[in-house]
Amino acid sequence: MGSLMKGGGVSGAILSRIATNDQHGENSEYFDGWKAYDKDPFHLSRNPHGIIQMGLAENQLCLDLIKDWIKENPKASVCTPEGVHQFSDIANFQDYHGLREFRQAIAHFMGKARGGRVTFDPERIVMSGGATGANETIMFCLADPGDVFLVPSPYYAAFDRDLRWRTGVEIVPVHCSSSNNFKLNVEAVEWAYKKALESNKNVKGLLFTNPSNPLGTILDKDTLMNIVRFVTRKNIHLVVDEIYAATVFAGENFVSVAEVVKDLGDSEVNADLIHIVYSLSKDMGLPGFRVGIVYSYNDLVVSCARKMSSFGLVSSQTQLMLASMLSDDQFVDNFLMESSRRLGIRHDALTLGLKKAGITCLISTAGLFVWMDLRHLLRNRNSFKSEIELWHIIINKVKLNVSPGSSFQCTEPGWFRVCFANMDDDTLHVALRRIQDFMSKNSNKVAEKASNNDQIIQNNNAKKQKWKQSNLRLSFRRLYEDGLSSPGIMSPHSPLLRT
């Protein structure tokens, strides 16, 4: 009906540009994998030959802990006989400040997720409709249509929609390359900033996810400090999306930008420029609850974001339940530790399995995915067309939905993001077996394509990575064998980290 009338001559009232442009990104070819999965979803018993979903970064490893807590704490929900006496207060509550207990619990949890190395002020916590809403809201607060935000690539594919669609903000990527393991450094940011200014763009700030999506790596403290110093010097904003903060399972501790703000002197950092986006969707595995948080050191931004939070408030009964759950220290400590542990085991299983198939991944210590290197399988190493071809092969022949690097604006073809936390162990084994089978059938083709040089480089890399990985695994295992029960899984004072 609508399509008949829309273009249909004089009678259709026109829609807005936002409603009719493609900036939502859902028509992009990157959804082919999802569409294929929807048509033929894998199920261990019912559809064992279906497509396995490895493109969804969700954390389903610790839902049993949450379930147990909910069952044991009926008072936390207004929907139980024990909790329903709170109903009238909660059902009517729509103050955009949010329940005080909720904000306090979130601030407390955010501190714990960062090992207790930094504290957060509940008055600066602002709600939004999931992290999606939080990223959009912070853009609305900081930038006008046409302004630019620098975003290191590869970056989360949906940023193109979340940061740009309704806000009119532009993204200028800061390209990172495999030559230094995609590490972000200040020089790259400076260069991109300069280039943007030269093309007369109004750069409002820098935004990145740390721990990184899709890389799974964390930024070291020195680089983070230098970035903070840089944005302060140039008087531009810094937004750090720390949605994966508690998914660190190995290696160095996660350093939040909040820690840097605390440690740097007033002359080096202008806190009014620093903002954090957070959510419970990844760390706690609760994307369905739609809890997004904007945390800003800038009072005006907090005030503005708070008014915008009416467009995406967290439902009050969710606030109540989470206030209770996240203030339960014993539960939270145990949860954070278990979650890290299970993620680490799962990550190792995946990377080991991939190694057996001759596939290496970028070394990562966080996140719900790995950044897989399939450059040696490309027909043409410099072509994104080859990457898409390979991707279609993976979807249709190997029957896995992974995400191609180009969907993350990666400048080098051949990288793929593979998620591992949204399935059970059996499914992972099936996936690995499929990869190994496929690789062994096609390994001779691979040998033909790779030049001698490539082979040598690959071998060296594999050796280096093997060494690093085994070292990491060693320290990790020892940590557990010694039965450490500290909430911050990697205590900075632990001597074991030195190995």
Next chain:
Amino acid sequence: MRLIVPLQGVVQGRGGLFVGSLIPCCLFYFLQLYLKRRRSPPPPPPPPDSDSSSELPRTSSRSSLFTRGNSIGRVRVSSRAAPLAKPPDSPYYIGLERVKTDPYDRVTNRDGIIQLGLAESTLCFDLLQRWMSENLMDSLMMQSDGSGFDVSTIAMYQPFEGLLEAFADFMSRIMGGNVSFDPSNMVITAGGTPAVEVLAFCLADHGNAFLIPSPYYPGFDRDIKFRTGIELIPVHCRSSDNFTVTVSALEQALNQARKRGSKVSGILFSNPSNPVGNILSRETLHAILSFAQEKNIHVISDEIFAGSVYGVDKEFVSMAEVVAASASGDFDKSRVHIIYGLSKDLSLPGFRTGVIYSFHEDVVSAAKKLMRFSSMPVPVQRILISLLSDTRFIEEYMAAHRQRIRDKHFLFVEGLKQLGIPCAESGGGLYCWVDMSSLLTSYSEKGELELFEKLLSVAKINATPGTACYCIEPGWFRCCFTALADEDIPVIMERIKLLAEPSTS
């Protein structure tokens, strides 16, 4: 400042080259300077002290070299955020803030400010509470096939089967049962506020405008104008028509807008109306639809109070019914859109439930994608499916809800009548539109705002003045009565009497 140098004369190398290029250059620079000054007035300096109640307490304040007001690099935020440095100037928000400082409590704070500025109902909480405690634990926790508690069903992000159908059925009942709603035309959002904003984003571009009969709900200023950049053009209605909009008024407003160069994309109105509470007749709705058809613009009907109708002789008619009843050739129904939500009718504002119902499939499709920014949490979806499918309870609830509003309305209006204060005729909503012009010291906006302040500080009542609702006749106030207990009403009347006495002497 962008330095764009017109090079034409220079490049073409004609005679008189120097002067020929210099003068246009100078003129051009001066023009840019002028435009820049006009376009961006310098942001207001932030208030030097932070003790106004609307600002946040400054906790970990860092007095650094870089804080606002100092010379080095003032931090630039977006042009939307900058005006928010000032405290709100609409009486609607000012009143709400003041109540927070000294809220009335029957037991612990009998001298506090009584809240009549928030359209919420607590009249039927007992029914809801009982339903929740009897029904909810199972539906929230168990799987639909009864196989036991699986938390992934509420923790994971997925839309729930059956929610749209349950909602469509519920809307049909609420709106009189004379029209059915098609679930495929519905998009569910996290509240009525995002529903209105998302619809606005879909129907109009930045700088376009909606016509809106006034007096109108003050919250629309923020919900619609804030991030979309869409203008709201009030179409003034008069007490002589009981504040019902007329086509001639719409016509006049549209023409004036066009003369100013504004592009009008649609008409937005509430039915039952807010703040007046009148119910638009079938004829009026038809006339609005014809007008929109003729001018080729959208119609947005905010029907969020549809289930809160208490007038005995008034029948609520949804725009969907008008569309369904008209012959198929008359209107292009893809221009009709309806907003709904559970915050008023079911008294569940905290749950955040809103609906966009549109006959335009591209709008539905775009709104579904925009819903990512304000989607309904899964546990709430679960609760709602149970709640809305319990038709027996819904019937019982709606009957009680209407009756209780009717009773409370009667008490409130009677009380005011005793004081010689009349109200506009209304048949729906959670409030009444009160004519307090007899208490004004001067029949003007200034007089009305003075009365508003007197009500807050002397009578200790927060009522929303007509100015905040863009009403052109001074002296009207919106008073919401559905969160009051019967014994609160005489207290309110006593307090208003305090104000009435001095002005009659």
